[in-house]
Amino acid sequence: MTAISTQSTAGAPATATSTLDLAGVSRWYGNVVAVNDVTMRLGPGVTGLLGPNGAGKTTLLHMMAGFLSPSRGTVTLDGAPTWRNPAVYRQLGLVSEREAVHTFLSAYEFVLASAKLHQLPDPEAAARRAIELVEMEDAQNRRIGTYSKGMRQRTRVAAALVHDPQVLLLDEPFNGMDPRQRLHMMALLHRLGDTGRTILFSSHILEEVEQVSGTVQVMVAGRLAASGDYRTIRRLMTNRPHVFAVRSTDDRALAVALMAEASVSGVELGRTGLTVKAGDYGAFTRALPRIALRHGIRVRQLLPEDESLESVFSYLVEA
Known part of the structure; x- marks a missing residue:
């Protein structure tokens, strides 16, 4: 290890x-x-x-x-x-x-x-x-x-x-x-x-x-x-996709746009917004504002969902 x-x-x-x-x-x-x-x-x-x-x-x-x-x-x-x-x-x-x-x-x-x-x-x-x-x-x-x-x-x-x-x-x-x-x-x-x-x-x-x-x-x-x-x-764990909760003025359109982004490995549309999995933390957080601006969408919330100590610890123990 x-x-x-x-x-x-x-x-x-x-x-x-x-x-x-x-x-x-x-x-x-x-x-x-x-x-x-x-x-x-x-x-x-x-x-x-x-x-x-x-x-x-x-x-x-x-x-x-x-x-x-x-x-x-x-x-x-x-x-x-x-x-x-x-x-x-x-x-x-x-x-x-x-x-x-x-x-x-x-x-x-x-x-x-x-x-x-x-x-x-x-x-x-x-x-x-x-x-x-x-x-x-x-x-x-x-x-x-x-x-x-x-x-x-x-x-x-x-x-x-x-x-x-x-x-x-x-x-x-x-x-x-x-x-x-x-x-x-x-x-x-x-x-x-x-x-x-x-x-x-x-x-x-x-x-x-x-x-x-x-x-x-x-x-x-x-x-x-x-x-x-x-x-x-957590951000150094390149083998684990980073999970983000995203809310915007048009979640469906943003989901479609994000699926074409190279750093995004998965997008899930739910009632309360998007759950986005990204292989590269920095690349995704830099790309999201550009994509939203290009499609006229306003991002209301961007929260990392697996950066708690509990998540990090569980990933390390499972490795």
């Missing part, structure tokens, strides 16, 4: 200080290959990590966090290896998918313990700031054992943020959160990304990724299948 990439270093925030680099990374367990020859660079901003179950997402995150060694290749944070290098945790925060919290502690005690482990100069103040970031002030003194799953998740995010890391890795961070909590967490990730932090989060809910980040890394069967802005990835 050849990965589709649209990544560019242009436009990176000037405040960026940390970059995660994976070069030819593989990880296997006996005869089972979990991650196969992955190369990627993660810079400032928010990136979504996608893939079906068993695609290798968690293994990849654990190698980035220094919990696993690559069987082959290198994982580095600002040029330093993440494996067997505790110093990277000064710049890196991790929220794993599997919960590991002491339920007899309060949220404040749990986050404070994390601040002390990082040897912060004022751990109490750092713990309070992190708890405020995730909106857990009202429940911070209750035992974690009394929390809902969403509250426990926010507590874990606070513990990962307490030392103000430049890199944040999140494995299914929205699990258990109600709609309001998810919206708040999405806004928080946006703010952190806008300040130059490097954030990678995995999610199996495509709508979450679409709302938080247009930039994705897609894993399929242990390999990196696509990398970059998912809309641009």
Whole structure:
């Protein structure tokens, strides 16, 4: 499988200080290959990590966090290896998918313990700031054992943020959160990304990724299948016709005219307008205004119908 990439270093925030680099990374367990020859660079901003179950997402995150060694290749944070290098945790925060919290502690005690482990100069103040970031002030003194799953998740995010890391890795961070909590967490990730932090989060809910980040890394069967802005990835899929919804002042006449256009592979006339399949996205969108003008037709609507993250993801998984 050849990965589709649209990544560019242009436009990176000037405040960026940390970059995660994976070069030819593989990880296997006996005869089972979990991650196969992955190369990627993660810079400032928010990136979504996608893939079906068993695609290798968690293994990849654990190698980035220094919990696993690559069987082959290198994982580095600002040029330093993440494996067997505790110093990277000064710049890196991790929220794993599997919960590991002491339920007899309060949220404040749990986050404070994390601040002390990082040897912060004022751990109490750092713990309070992190708890405020995730909106857990009202429940911070209750035992974690009394929390809902969403509250426990926010507590874990606070513990990962307490030392103000430049890199944040999140494995299914929205699990258990109600709609309001998810919206708040999405806004928080946006703010952190806008300040130059490097954030990678995995999610199996495509709508979450679409709302938080247009930039994705897609894993399929242990390999990196696509990398970059998912809309641009879709336009690079030359083997899949692009589907457009078109409405005009004369749909029937426009349908006849479009069938003679070389970039159009199919036209379907329906009650609400036309469904047009085009083999070349750019050629069709350039040709449509000329054709409409030539025939005295006004185009009222032109919408790509398969540029959602769900469509792109389904195409990549099926490939």
